[in-house]
Amino acid sequence: xxxxxxxxxxxxxxxxxxxxxxxxxxxxxxxxxxxxxxxxxxxxxxxxxxxxxxxxxxxxxxxxxxxxxxxxxxxxxxxxxxxxxxxxxxxxxxxxxxxxxxxxxxxxxxxxxxxxxxxxxxxxxxxxxxxxxxxxxxxxxxxxxxxxxxxxxxxxxxxxxxxxxxxxxxxxxxxxxxxxxxxxxxxxxxxxxxxxxxxxxxxxxxxxxxxxxxxxxxxxxxxxxxxxxxxxxxxxxxxxxxxxxxxxxxxxxxxxxxxxxxxxxxxxxxxxxxxxxxxxxxxxxxxxxxxxxxxxxxxxxxxxxxxxxxxxxxxxxxxxxxxxxxxxxxxxxx
Amino acid sequence: xxxxxxxxxxxxxxxxxxxxxxxxxxxxxxxxxxxxxxxxxxxxxxxxxxxxxxxxxxxxxxxxxxxxxxxxxxxxxxxxxxxxxxxxxxxxxxxxxxxxxxxxxxxxxxxxxxxxxxxxxxxxxxxxxxxxxxxxxxxxxxxxxxxxxxxxxxxxxxxxxxxxxxxxxxxxxxxxxxxxxxxxxxxxxxxxxxxxxxxxxxxxxxxxxxxxxxxxxxxxxxxxxxxxxxxxxxxxxxxxxxxxxxxxxxxxxxxxxxxxxxxxxxxxxxxxxxxxxxxxxxxxxxxxxxxx
Numbered sequence: 001x002x003x004x005x006x007x008x009x010x011x012x013x014x015x016x017x018x019x020x021x022x023x024x025x026x027x028x029x030x031x032x033x034x035x036x037x038x039x040x041x042x043x044x045x046x047x048x049x050x051x052x053x054x055x056x057x058x059x060x061x062x063x064x065x066x067x068x069x070x071x072x073x074x075x076x077x078x079x080x081x082x083x084x085x086x087x088x089x090x091x092x093x094x095x096x097x098x099x100x101x102x103x104x105x106x107x108x109x110x111x112x113x114x115x116x117x118x119x120x121x122x123x124x125x126x127x128x129x130x131x132x133x134x135x136x137x138x139x140x141x142x143x144x145x146x147x148x149x150x151x152x153x154x155x156x157x158x159x160x161x162x163x164x165x166x167x168x169x170x171x172x173x174x175x176x177x178x179x180x181x182x183x184x185x186x187x188x189x190x191x192x193x194x195x196x197x198x199x200x201x202x203x204x205x206x207x208x209x210x211x212x213x214x215x216x217x218x219x220x221x222x223x224x225x226x227x228x229x230x231x232x233x234x235x236x237x238x239x240x241x242x243x244x245x246x247x248x249x250x251x252x253x254x255x256x257x258x259x260x261x262x263x264x265x266x267x268x269x270x271x272x273x274x275x276x277x278x279x280x281x282x283x284x285x286x287x288x289x290x291x292x293x294x295x296x297x298x299x300x301x302x303x304x305x306x307x308x309x310x311x312x313x314x315x316x317x318x319x320x321x322x323x324x325x326x327x328x329x330x331x332x333x334x
Numbered sequence: 335x336x337x338x339x340x341x342x343x344x345x346x347x348x349x350x351x352x353x354x355x356x357x358x359x360x361x362x363x364x365x366x367x368x369x370x371x372x373x374x375x376x377x378x379x380x381x382x383x384x385x386x387x388x389x390x391x392x393x394x395x396x397x398x399x400x401x402x403x404x405x406x407x408x409x410x411x412x413x414x415x416x417x418x419x420x421x422x423x424x425x426x427x428x429x430x431x432x433x434x435x436x437x438x439x440x441x442x443x444x445x446x447x448x449x450x451x452x453x454x455x456x457x458x459x460x461x462x463x464x465x466x467x468x469x470x471x472x473x474x475x476x477x478x479x480x481x482x483x484x485x486x487x488x489x490x491x492x493x494x495x496x497x498x499x500x501x502x503x504x505x506x507x508x509x510x511x512x513x514x515x516x517x518x519x520x521x522x523x524x525x526x527x528x529x530x531x532x533x534x535x536x537x538x539x540x541x542x543x544x545x546x547x548x549x550x551x552x553x554x555x556x557x558x559x560x561x562x563x564x565x566x567x568x569x570x571x572x573x574x575x576x577x578x579x580x581x582x583x584x585x586x587x588x589x590x591x592x593x594x595x596x597x598x599x600x601x602x603x604x605x606x607x608x609x610x611x612x613x614x615x616x617x618x619x620x621x622x623x624x625x626x
Contacts (some may be wrong), residue, residue: 172479179478180470180488187454189467193416194452194524198408198438199468199531208475331513 001282006275008148013271014264017155020162021224022263025240026248027256028216029168033245034253035177036209037189039092042083042099043244045106047221048213048236049075052110054222055125055231060118065131072218079106080211088206103241124232132226135156155281160228165223166260169216174256176212185209186254246311252324261323269310275304342562348393349582357596360387367392367535367566368444371423373412375405375590382408383419384590390535395557395567397577397598400587401611406570407449409587410539414439414446415520417558426535435436441468443534451572453520455513459504463514463524464488466530495530502526502556515619518549525556538569542576554580574595 025043033040039109053072057063061071083102087095110119119125138144138153145151151159176182184205187195196202223230241264251262277299280286285295294302315319320329341349351364366389375383383405389450390396398406411417413424424431426444434442450564454462470491471477472484499505502522507515512523521541528536541557542550550573558580560567571577577584577598584601586594588610601607 021392168616175481176475176478179481180464180473180484181475181478183457183461183465186457186471187462190454190456191452193448194454196416196436197414197440197446197448197452197463198435198466198527199463200473201437212475327511328456333510 001279006272009141009202009275010268011148012150012325013267015149015159015163016267017105017159017162017223017227018118019264019267020159020166021220021227022244022247022266023166023260024034024046024162024169025217025225026259026263027166027173028218028220029184029244029248030213030253030256030259031173031176031216032209032213034248034255035182035189036185036206037092038088038206038210039096040210040213041096041100041238041241041245042101042103042106043213043217044236044238044240045079045099045103046076046101047224047240048106048110048218049079049214050218050221051225051231051236052119052125052221053122053218054225055128056118058128059120059125065128067081068128068222069250072222073215076214076218076241077211080207080214084207084210088203088210100238100241103236103238107233107236110236119233122233124230126230129226129229129230133229155227158223162223162227165219169219170256170260173216173259177256181205187330249321250311250314252321255321255323255325258321258323262321265322270303270307273306274299277303277306345561345582345610346392348391348561352391352394352583352597355391355583355593357594357600359592359595361389361595362387363389363391365392366390368413368424368568369428370409370413370424371408371422373419373424375408375412375417375419381590383412384407385422385587385592388585388592390566390568391583392566393561393564394582394602395561395569395580396583396585398568398570398585398587399572399574399577399579399601403589404587404610405590406587407539409591410446410537410570414444414537416446440533441529443530443532444537445531445533445535446537447521447524447528447539447541449525449539451517451520453512453515453523455511457512458509459499459507459523460492460495460509461513462527463499463530464491466527467491467494468531498526498529501559503552518545518553521545521553521557522549525553530561533565533568535568536545538567540570540572542571542573550576574602 025047028046029040029043050072051128053075054065054068056071057065057068083098087098111113111122113121136154136157137158140152140154143150144153144156145314180196184195184200188202192202224235241252247263247266248259250266252258277294281294281296281299286293320326335564346385355361355363368390369390370385373383373385408417412419415434416432426442429442431439471487476482496505499508504519504522504526507519515523525538525541541553545553554576557567582597584596584598584609586601593610594604594607596604
């Protein structure tokens, strides 16, 4: 077993592009879910808004790539209003139901044959990231850095942009949540009626939170699309939302640090467990006293089982996540 | 008790004005701050509230009493926009509130508290207080990103919040989570937080529920203090001693309607009120009832 390789890959995953785009999505979700208490189960739809905003610049609109940000913003606002107007007046559960359905609708629409002209159908869109690639100061073919921090030129470029965005949005969210706006948002999470009785337009604040969180999610989708160099409809399925949610809870909700470190740990653990199992079964199935435990072809599913088990243990023994506040947790239901 | 109490000039004026008012349901007051006309609300087949006419005198402490299910809280909800009636008009300071949504009433100067205390448990006591201030620059998200835009106003709000906390003797809990307060302290916090909106009319829904007798006395003083500061108080209460002690005027509701109004003395002698509270057979023993 090559322990060095496992550790190298794990450390590399901590800072990899997957962690970066998850962190962005988690920061957005944290505004909605962690601070405002909005159960948004459709963050992947907001990520798709960003990815398709970029993709459609070349696929349909035929304009420069930077217009993608504006198009993505327009998509996010339209989606936020569509989802928010009917549900934000209702109890939190309804938003959860509607957002999970909306995300699926978005995915099915963009992959449909009927709208292939606009969204590229199930093939997605591939030819939009040239402007971004040309901006890269690195040689895309060359390897940079020393192991375990060794990345190709293009990966390094997207990572730098991705993590820069993570830092920018972390600072912005931190400022927002320190401000009176953040105070209203957190108060809404605790009790809407109390906030309403003090003269705040709760509905409007919830809408702002939904859309602001969606905008951060949009950048996550953009980074993901730029890294892959393509926009694929099935990259924005429910799984993504739930992994992001998982990563956020792992780090600790309603904490900026939690929303950044959580995704890093999520990917670190994922890659560690995956690599470990692969090394374990590389030459022959893993056996204990002659009883077969796991073989090569089972690594994928077993990895998810282990992650699920780990999360259950986390929820049992540290429900506030790694960075969450135990004090706040103890106040629940009082 | 009444004899040794001193009143501010304002309170004396309100009391004098009310002294000349006829003690009958739906009577007009010389200077009403709140006025409701034919307000009706049905829940299914049940008429929860059916108020023909109600006026609340400016500068007074008015108690709203009545047996459970009389519609007191529903009336509160209707007047503050938390619920919508089937019919009726109601005005605050001669502004019609029919089309005004709940969150706007607070900025007009009309604030309410809740029967089940709504302290925001995961916010600190001081944050709870600062939330109450209206027209905050920093409550716009784009200003929230620029601390220098709201810092000055925030400091002013914090000063005012600290003063109120001191007055309500919560200053030692300032930085604790509101969730760590006792039930009575939460009632105090909710009242203090409501005052942060600079209201002219304070509507308290059962301020004494679940409060121990020692704290009740100080709550009494605080409510009286509101009137002395020029605010009008309308409160729902079951504790008759307290109602008798601090209110200038009492409105009695039963089965959604106003059945009596008057000074506390008039109300405690009113047969309709006794009937509503104790039933028609009061005074008779169970044995007599069975024989009848």
